[in-house]
Amino acid sequence: MTSDKAKPPRLTSLAESLPASVPFVGPEAQERARGRAFVARIGANESVFGPSPKAISAMGAAAADVWKYGDPENHDLVSALAAHHSVSVDNIMVGEGIDGLLGYVVRLFVAPGDPVVTSDGAYPTFNYHVAGYGGVLHKVPYRQDREDPDALIARAREVGAKLIYFANPDNPMGSWHDAGAVSRMIDAVPDNCLLVLDEAYADFAPNGTIPGIDVACTNVIRMRTFSKAYGMAGARVGYAIGAARTVAAFNKIRNHFGMSRISQAGALAALEDQDWLANVIRKTAASRREVARIAHDNGLVPLPSATNFVAVDCGRDGVFANAVLDGLIDQGVFVRMPFSAPQNRCIRIGCGTPEDLEKLAAALPVALSRAR
Amino acid sequence: MTSDKAKPPRLTSLAESLPASVPFVGPEAQERARGRAFVARIGANESVFGPSPKAISAMGAAAADVWKYGDPENHDLVSALAAHHSVSVDNIMVGEGIDGLLGYVVRLFVAPGDPVVTSDGAYPTFNYHVAGYGGVLHKVPYRQDREDPDALIARAREVGAKLIYFANPDNPMGSWHDAGAVSRMIDAVPDNCLLVLDEAYADFAPNGTIPGIDVACTNVIRMRTFSKAYGMAGARVGYAIGAARTVAAFNKIRNHFGMSRISQAGALAALEDQDWLANVIRKTAASRREVARIAHDNGLVPLPSATNFVAVDCGRDGVFANAVLDGLIDQGVFVRMPFSAPQNRCIRIGCGTPEDLEKLAAALPVALSRAR
Numbered sequence: 001m002t003s004d005k006a007k008p009p010r011l012t013s014l015a016e017s018l019p020a021s022v023p024f025v026g027p028e029a030q031e032r033a034r035g036r037a038f039v040a041r042i043g044a045n046e047s048v049f050g051p052s053p054k055a056i057s058a059m060g061a062a063a064a065d066v067w068k069y070g071d072p073e074n075h076d077l078v079s080a081l082a083a084h085h086s087v088s089v090d091n092i093m094v095g096e097g098i099d100g101l102l103g104y105v106v107r108l109f110v111a112p113g114d115p116v117v118t119s120d121g122a123y124p125t126f127n128y129h130v131a132g133y134g135g136v137l138h139k140v141p142y143r144q145d146r147e148d149p150d151a152l153i154a155r156a157r158e159v160g161a162k163l164i165y166f167a168n169p170d171n172p173m174g175s176w177h178d179a180g181a182v183s184r185m186i187d188a189v190p191d192n193c194l195l196v197l198d199e200a201y202a203d204f205a206p207n208g209t210i211p212g213i214d215v216a217c218t219n220v221i222r223m224r225t226f227s228k229a230y231g232m233a234g235a236r237v238g239y240a241i242g243a244a245r246t247v248a249a250f251n252k253i254r255n256h257f258g259m260s261r262i263s264q265a266g267a268l269a270a271l272e273d274q275d276w277l278a279n280v281i282r283k284t285a286a287s288r289r290e291v292a293r294i295a296h297d298n299g300l301v302p303l304p305s306a307t308n309f310v311a312v313d314c315g316r317d318g319v320f321a322n323a324v325l326d327g328l329i330d331q332g333v334f335v336r337m338p339f340s341a342p343q344n345r346c347i348r349i350g351c352g353t354p355e356d357l358e359k360l361a362a363a364l365p366v367a368l369s370r371a372r
Numbered sequence: 373m374t375s376d377k378a379k380p381p382r383l384t385s386l387a388e389s390l391p392a393s394v395p396f397v398g399p400e401a402q403e404r405a406r407g408r409a410f411v412a413r414i415g416a417n418e419s420v421f422g423p424s425p426k427a428i429s430a431m432g433a434a435a436a437d438v439w440k441y442g443d444p445e446n447h448d449l450v451s452a453l454a455a456h457h458s459v460s461v462d463n464i465m466v467g468e469g470i471d472g473l474l475g476y477v478v479r480l481f482v483a484p485g486d487p488v489v490t491s492d493g494a495y496p497t498f499n500y501h502v503a504g505y506g507g508v509l510h511k512v513p514y515r516q517d518r519e520d521p522d523a524l525i526a527r528a529r530e531v532g533a534k535l536i537y538f539a540n541p542d543n544p545m546g547s548w549h550d551a552g553a554v555s556r557m558i559d560a561v562p563d564n565c566l567l568v569l570d571e572a573y574a575d576f577a578p579n580g581t582i583p584g585i586d587v588a589c590t591n592v593i594r595m596r597t598f599s600k601a602y603g604m605a606g607a608r609v610g611y612a613i614g615a616a617r618t619v620a621a622f623n624k625i626r627n628h629f630g631m632s633r634i635s636q637a638g639a640l641a642a643l644e645d646q647d648w649l650a651n652v653i654r655k656t657a658a659s660r661r662e663v664a665r666i667a668h669d670n671g672l673v674p675l676p677s678a679t680n681f682v683a684v685d686c687g688r689d690g691v692f693a694n695a696v697l698d699g700l701i702d703q704g705v706f707v708r709m710p711f712s713a714p715q716n717r718c719i720r721i722g723c724g725t726p727e728d729l730e731k732l733a734a735a736l737p738v739a740l741s742r743a744r
Contacts, residue, residue: 005559008590009534009566011621012483018624026629028443041440050439059435059634066431066606066638067422068413069599071400096468100627111384125629132625162381187377194381218380227441234438234633249383252390253504255472257398257497260632261606262431266438 014112014134023125027334039332040359042350045171045201045309047231049283049353051266052276055232058269062262070261077268081239084271090244091215094267096258098200098223098238101250103129105221105240108249109162109194110135117156118165119147121172121340123198126165135162142343145303145311146175149185157190164189167198169205172338172348174305179211186211189219194246197222200238201307203229203277204284209306218243228308229280230270235263284308287351294361295349298368303346311338311346318344320371327367333359386484386506395497399706411704412731414722417543417573417681419603421655421725423638424648427604430641434634442633449640453611456643462616463587466639468630470572470595470610473622475501477593477612480621481534481566482507489528490537491519493544493712495570498537507534514715517675517683518547521557529562536561539570541577544710544720546677551583558583561591566618569594572610573679575601575649576656581678590615600680601652602642607635656680659723666733667721670740675718683710683718690716692743699739705731 010016027044031037042048050056074094082089095101102125110116112134118126120139130137138159140151147170156164166185169176177185182197189195199222202210213222221242227233237259240247270276291310292302301313314321318341325337325347337347352360382388399416403409414420422428446466454461467473474497482488484506490498492511502509510531512523519542528536538557541548549557554569561567571594574582585594593614599605609631612619642648663682664674673685686693690713697709697719709719724732 006561006565006591007563008615008617009481010564011480012486014483015480015621015624020620020623022444022623022628024444024628026441026444028447029445032447044441046441047439050436056435056438059438060432062606063428063431063435063634063638064422066428067419067603069398069416069418069605070608072394072396072398073401075400075404096627096630099629103627108383108387109381111386114384189378191379192382193378219378231439233441234434236442236630236632243380245380248392249387251392251394252387255468255475256394256396257471258468258608260608260635262435262634263632266435 018132021128023128030329030334036332038334040352040356041334042352042356042360043334043336044233045228045307045350046233047228047280047284047308048351048356049231049280051231052270052273054273055266055270059262059266062265066261068261069257070259070264072256074259074264077264080268080271085213085241087213087215087241088244091241091247093240093247093250094259095238095240095250095254097227097236098198098225099125100236100258101223101238101240102126102196104250104254105196106130106133106135106163107253114162115159116163117152117159117161119152121338121343122147122165123167123171124339142173145173145343146170146177149177149181153185153188153190156193161193163194163196165196165198167200169201169209169306171201171307173311173343174303174307174309176205176209176306178208183211186217186220193219195220199223200225200228204281204308205306213241215241215243218245221246226267226270229277231280232266232270235266236260237263237267284351287357290357291349291351291360294357294364298364309348309350311348313346316345321345321347323371324367327370328363331363331366333363390504393500395500402701402706408704410706412724412728413706414724414728414732415706415708416605417600417679417722418605419600419652419656419680420723420728421603421652423603424642424645426645427638427642431634431638434637438633440633441629442631442636444628446631446636449636452640452643457585457613459585459587459613460616463613463619465612465619465622466631467610467612467622467626469599469608470570470597471497472608472630473595473610473612474498474568476622476626477568478502478505478507478535479625486534487531488535489524489531489533491524493710493715494519494537494539495543496711514545517545517715518542518549521549521553525557525560525562528565533562533565535566535568537568537570539572541573541581541678543573543679545683545715546675546679546681548577548581548678550580555583558589558592565591567592571595572597572600576653576680577678585613587613587615590617593618598639598642601649603652604638604642607638608632609635609639656723659729662729663721663723663732666729666736670736681720681722683720685718688717693717693719695743696739699742700735703735703738705735
C-alpha cells in the first residue's frame with residue numbers, strides 16, 4: 001500500500017541513548033527458551049500461597065463487568081487503604097504496581113542530569129526508571145548485606161540528590177533495619193530530597209521493623225503492594241503513602257484510567273481478608289525456615305530474612321553462585337540471584353509450597369555438585 | 373515519630389508547571405456526586421454487550437493464578453495478534469490500553485518544546501500526555517465534523533511536528549475517512565514525523581475504512597484496543613502495530629511487568645472468539661440505528677457514525693447541548709459531549725442495550741424540554 005517515502009521519526013536524544021533493556025527476564029521467557037515448564041516457581045518473590053479466596057471470587061465476579069472502565073479515582077480501594085492505615089484519602093495513591101508508581105515518582109522529581117542515590121545491587125527497576133528519565137545514579141555499597149542508611153544519606157547530601165531509594169526489608173538480600181533506624185533516616189533526609197521507602201515486603205517483617213506513618217513529613221513516600229503477601233503480583237496493584245502534596249502530584253502525570261477494574265475489586269477484597277493475610281505470613285515464615293534448613297543441610301549459609309525469600313550464601317564468588325543457579329534452573333527450579341558483588345555470592349530462593357521445596361531439596365545437591 | 377525538618381522535595385520544573393488535571397471524570401465519580409447510580413451507562417464508549425463469555429471464563433480461571441506476575445513479553449498475546457494481523461511479532465507492542473501506549477509514544481518522541489499536531493477537539497488524553505512531556509500542541513480545526521488529514525499534514529510540515537495524532541474513525545464525532553484517504557495521509561507524513569493513527573474504533577467501521585497494514589512504513593504507528601468492540605475496557609489491553617524499529621523502542625521505557633495476567637488471558641480468549649466480535653458489531657450497528665432514531669424522533673440530527681456511539685447535533689450552541697447533557701445526566705443517563713466548538717453543539721450518546729435505550733428515549737424529551 002504505502003512505501004517508505006519520508007525519513008523515519010526520531011526518538012528524543014534521551015530515548016535514543018537508552019538501551020532496549022529489560023530489568024528482568026520473566027520465567028515464562030526462560031521456560032520458552034528451555035522448552036519446558038519449571039517444576040518450582042520460587043524465583044520472583046511471588047506468593048505461592050496465593051491471594052484470599054475472597055479476592056479470587058471478587059475478581060471472577062468483576063470479570064463480567066469488565067466492559068466498564070475502572071474508576072479512575074480508585075475511590076473504594078483508596079478509601080479502604082486510608083482507613084486501614086489511619087490516614088486520609090489524600091495520602092494514598094493507587095497505581096499499576098510499585099513498578100508503575102516508581103516510574104511516576106522518578107518522572108515527577110528527576111529531570112535529566114539530576115542526581116539520585118541508591119544502593120549497588122538494589123532494585124533494578126528503580127534504576128531503569130531513573131535512567132529512563134535521564135537521572136544520574138549514585139550507588140553506595142551494601143554494608144554487611146544490608147542497605148546502609150547512613151551512607152545513603154551522606155551520599156545524597158554530597159551530590160544533592162533529588163531521590164533516595166531505600167527498601168526495608170530489602171530485596172534481594174532479605175535483610176532489614178528496625179523502625180528506629182528507619183525513622184532516624186527519614187529525619188536525616190536532606191533538604192529538597194525525597195526518600196522513596198520501598199516497603200513491598202513490610203507485611204513479612206518482624207514487629208518493630210516498620211515505623212509509624214507520619215504523613216506530615218514531606219520527605220518520604222512509602223511504597224506498598226498487593227504483589228507480595230497479598231499474593232496478587234499478576235494484578236498490578238501498588239500504592240504510595242505520603243504527604244498530600246506529593247500524592248496530589250501523581251494526578252499531573254499518571255495514567256488515570258490505568259487500573260484494571262478486576263484488580264481494583266480483587267485488591268479491595270484482599271485487603272478486607274486480613275485473616276488470610278495473617279495465615280499467609282505464618283505459612284511464609286514456616287517456608288522460610290524450611291528453605292534455610294535445606295540450604296544448611298547442603299552446607300550453605302542462609303541469611304536472616306524478613307521477606308518471602310531467603311538469600312543463600314553459596315560460600316564462594318558470583319561465578320560459583322551463578323553455576324549453582326544454573327544447575328537449579330536446569331533442573332526446573334526457578335530462582336534468581338543478586339546482581340552485584342559481594343551479594344552475588346548468594347542465590348535468592350523464594351518461599352514455596354511443600355512440593356516446591358521438595359523439588360528444591362532434590363535439586364540443590366545436584367546443582368552444587370555440578371558447580372563444584 | 374518524625375517531624376518535618378527538611379525542606380520538601382521539588383518537582384521538576386516541567387512537573388511543577390502541569391495542572392493536577394484529569395482528562396476525564398469517571399462515571400463513578402459522577403455517581404458519588406449525585407448520590408445515586410446511573411440507570412444507563414452509555415457515555416464512555418464502552419461496549420454494553422460485554423466481552424466474549426470465553427474471555428470472562430478465561431479471566432476467572434486466570435484469577436486463581438494471579439499470584440504469578442504476567443509474562444512481561446506478553447508472548448502468547450503478541451503471537452496471536454501478529455498472526456491475526458499477518459505481521460511479525462516484532463511489529464506488535466501490547467500495553468496498558470491505548471492510553472498507556474500513547475504515553476509511551478509521546479515519551480519516546482517528544483522532548484520539551486517539540487511540536488505535535490492534533491485536531492481541536494480530538495482525544496484529550498493524547499493532549500494530556502503531550503503536555504505532560506513538555507511538548508507543544510498545535511491544533512487544526514475539524515472540517516465538516518471530520519478530522520482534516522490535509523490540514524494536519526500541512527500544519528505538521530509547517531511546524532516540524534514530531535507526532536501527528538489522527539483517529540480513524542474519530543472520537544468524539546464518530547466520523548471517518550476511507551482507506552484511500554488514510555493511505556494518502558500516511559504517504560504525506562513529513563520527514564522525521566510519526567503519524568499516530570488511533571484505530572480504537574476500527575472494528576465498527578464499514579469495509580473500506582481501514583487501510584492495509586504496511587509495517588515497512590516507519591512513519592505510522594497504529595493503535596488498537598480490546599476496550600471497544602472486544603468489550604474489555606476495564607482490563608486495560610491495547611496494542612500498537614508498527615515498524616519493528618518503533619515497536620522495539622517501547623522496550624526502552626515501558627513498564628515491562630505492567631500488564632495484568634488476568635487481562636492477558638482475557639484478551640487472548642477474546643481475540644480467539646471472532647464470532648462473538650462479529651455479533652457485537654452487528655448488535656452495535658443495530659443500537660446505533662436505534663440511537664439515531666431516538667434522536668430523530670426528538671427533532672435532533674444524528675451524525676453518521678462508524679463507531680459505537682452517535683454524535684447527536686442538538687441544533688444550537690454548546691451551551692444548549694450542555695444543558696441537554698445535564699438533563700440526561702440528571703435523569704440518570706450517563707452521556708458525554710465534545711469539548712470544542714462547533715462540535716460541542718452535539719452530545720455523544722453511546723450504543724446501549726434495549727433497556728439503556730428505553731431510558732434514553734424516556735429521558736431525552738424531558739432533557740430537551742428543560743434545556744429549551
